[in-house]
Amino acid sequence: MPTQRAGAPAPDASERRGASVVEALVSLLLGLFLTSLALTVVARQRAAVAALDRTSDALAAVRVARQLLGEEGRDGDARRDGWALSADSLGLRAFRGVGYVCGPGTTPLDLEVEVEGVRLPEPAKDSILILGSGGEWTVAALDGATAATPCFGDTGRVAETWHLSGIPPTGAVFARYFERGSYHVVDEALRYRRGMSGRQPLTPEVVRTPSSVFERSGAFVTLFLEVEGSAAPWHISVAAGGEAPRG
Amino acid sequence: MARAELAVSRAGADLLRARAAADAGIVDVLGGGSPVPPDTLGLGRKWPLAAGTIGGARYRVDVRRLSREIWLAEAAGAVRPDAWSVREARLTWSMDPAARTGAIQGVVEVGPDVSVAGLSGVHVAAARASYALPDPLACAAWNRVRDSLGVPLVLPPVATFDTAGGGEPSLGMLRVGDLLAAADRSVSGSGTPGPATGVDGCLTAEPWNWGDPEDPLGACHALTVVIGSPGSLGVDGGVGQGVLVTGGDLTLTGGARFYGVVLVGGRLTMGSGSRLVGVARAVGGVTLDPDSEVDGSGCWAHQVLAAVRPVLGPLRVLPGTGRVGPLGDGDG
Numbered sequence: 001m002p003t004q005r006a007g008a009p010a011p012d013a014s015e016r017r018g019a020s021v022v023e024a025l026v027s028l029l030l031g032l033f034l035t036s037l038a039l040t041v042v043a044r045q046r047a048a049v050a051a052l053d054r055t056s057d058a059l060a061a062v063r064v065a066r067q068l069l070g071e072e073g074r075d076g077d078a079r080r081d082g083w084a085l086s087a088d089s090l091g092l093r094a095f096r097g098v099g100y101v102c103g104p105g106t107t108p109l110d111l112e113v114e115v116e117g118v119r120l121p122e123p124a125k126d127s128i129l130i131l132g133s134g135g136e137w138t139v140a141a142l143d144g145a146t147a148a149t150p151c152f153g154d155t156g157r158v159a160e161t162w163h164l165s166g167i168p169p170t171g172a173v174f175a176r177y178f179e180r181g182s183y184h185v186v187d188e189a190l191r192y193r194r195g196m197s198g199r200q201p202l203t204p205e206v207v208r209t210p211s212s213v214f215e216r217s218g219a220f221v222t223l224f225l226e227v228e229g230s231a232a233p234w235h236i237s238v239a240a241g242g243e244a245p246r247g
Numbered sequence: 248m249a250r251a252e253l254a255v256s257r258a259g260a261d262l263l264r265a266r267a268a269a270d271a272g273i274v275d276v277l278g279g280g281s282p283v284p285p286d287t288l289g290l291g292r293k294w295p296l297a298a299g300t301i302g303g304a305r306y307r308v309d310v311r312r313l314s315r316e317i318w319l320a321e322a323a324g325a326v327r328p329d330a331w332s333v334r335e336a337r338l339t340w341s342m343d344p345a346a347r348t349g350a351i352q353g354v355v356e357v358g359p360d361v362s363v364a365g366l367s368g369v370h371v372a373a374a375r376a377s378y379a380l381p382d383p384l385a386c387a388a389w390n391r392v393r394d395s396l397g398v399p400l401v402l403p404p405v406a407t408f409d410t411a412g413g414g415e416p417s418l419g420m421l422r423v424g425d426l427l428a429a430a431d432r433s434v435s436g437s438g439t440p441g442p443a444t445g446v447d448g449c450l451t452a453e454p455w456n457w458g459d460p461e462d463p464l465g466a467c468h469a470l471t472v473v474i475g476s477p478g479s480l481g482v483d484g485g486v487g488q489g490v491l492v493t494g495g496d497l498t499l500t501g502g503a504r505f506y507g508v509v510l511v512g513g514r515l516t517m518g519s520g521s522r523l524v525g526v527a528r529a530v531g532g533v534t535l536d537p538d539s540e541v542d543g544s545g546c547w548a549h550q551v552l553a554a555v556r557p558v559l560g561p562l563r564v565l566p567g568t569g570r571v572g573p574l575g576d577g578d579g
Contacts, residue, residue: 080567133316176571
């Protein structure tokens with residue numbers, strides 16, 4: 001604690017008060033400045049975060065569109081699978097897996113298979129393409145699927161008995177299961193629609209519609225995807241299996 | 248967020264590299280000079296075709312037998328060492344002698360609405376008949392195959408084949424163009440085939456040397472070839488064995504003898520004591536002079552197709568199919 005030296009004059013009370021006002025004013029101004037600065041930084045940061053969010057959403061939309069359409073296109077064929085193209089949609093067979101044929105089942109409509117893919121076959125929505133030993137494909141609806149005994153040993157695949165709507169070709173050797181679906185660029189997102197059900201969004205709602213369009217270009221179908229924050233559209237090309245679909 | 252974007256971008260780049268490696272591997276294998284898979288491999292079994300590294304990503308290509316002739320070529324690609332990150336597959340076809348012989352409907356197959364003259368010269372030998380010339384062991388192999396396929400013991404002399412594929416005398420998925428491109432030797436005009444030998448033995452590169460099945464001790468006894476002629480061809484005398492493909496007519500004269508499979512884009516004419524042992528397919532019909540003959544033999548057809556499998560058996564992408572998938576995450 002400071003002590004007053006003996007013999008020194010005592011500080012003037014008014015002098016002490018004046019110094020306190022200046023200090024208070026400086027403090028006040030400094031506080032106001034710092035508060036203003038903090039508010040500005042916060043505001044700018046929020047704007048930056050929002051911009052970053054938009055950019056991230058836009059990049060995610062482009063990435064999802066590129067990945068999904070690329071995968072669907074790789075496994076499909078425009079002519080064989082009857083792709084349907086319009087400015088805002090691409091309809092196709094969305095393949096979900098394959099089946100290795102073990103042999104015929106107990107009835108002419110049954111087929112014993114081992115399956116693998118991104119998901120198991122679902123009778124409610126899947127159809128089957130069956131390859132005969134002569135190289136011909138036959139299509140049938142999948143009416144049911146029940147568990148069966150594996151025929152190729154320990155492959156890790158799932159063995160099933162498929163109950164089909166039609167008789168599979170003689171000497172069936174291989175199968176592919178798919179659902180009929182379509183991709184749409186509507187309502188500010190890329191959406192997927194299975195059959196006649198609703199269109200489910202696959203991307204954040206950052207897609208500019210209707211300026212984002214599907215177009216046929218040679219052996220490819222290209223999605224010109226315009227997203228928020230991007231000056232030019234992204235070109236997402238899907239190989240159409242050697243032949244582009246009819247527009 | 249920036250770190251997350253960077254991580255996602257890196258993962259995407261790794262996936263692309265792995266996929267590019269798998270693509271390159273399978274294209275390389277199924278491109279020129281693809282190997283012939285072993286016909287002893289059981290259904291559902293895999294056979295390794297190739298493995299390597301491209302652009303820092305590794306790949307592996309296997310082929311899995313789905314039927315006698317249809318094979319699934321599977322490629323896997325990865326950047327990381329612990330697991331394969333992408334898998335893709337293509338359907339392929341490889342000529343199988345048993346399947347091709349088993350598909351024969353008659354000793355002489357012709358296109359629809361064409362004439363067959365001299366039918367009495369077509370002999371419908373029993374599939375088990377023992378010929379003096381072909382290797383008896385080869386016939387035993389064919390008989391085993393015939394039994395397993397349920398092929399009729401006796402073929403009819405003449406059958407009509409389906410020309411839906413363009414009316415070509417194809418051999419399974421192999422159209423005339425494929426057969427001509429794959430042929431060991433290309434000939435045109437007319438000539439006399441026969442064994443050609445030198446100091447080093449059989450001169451296999453000679454275009455008119457089609458082997459000599461009639462001389463068991465000859466240097467060219469085992470030579471079995473695929474002969475292609477883009478247009479019409481005349482064979483005047485001589486002897487040969489293998490698969491003979493012509494884009495136009497084929498005329499055998501002067502006592503010519505041929506053993507094996509004949510595929511004719513036009514009309515097959517046999518005269519002057521000529522003889523064919525095996526089977527024939529002629530889009531434009533057949534004319535046999537009274538002193539010529541066709542001895543039907545599934546055994547001979549099977550034997551020559553087995554001998555030329557290295558030429559006609561390389562894997563080919565099945566027409567009308569591209570990639571098939573998606574496959575699962577495992578190694579299958």
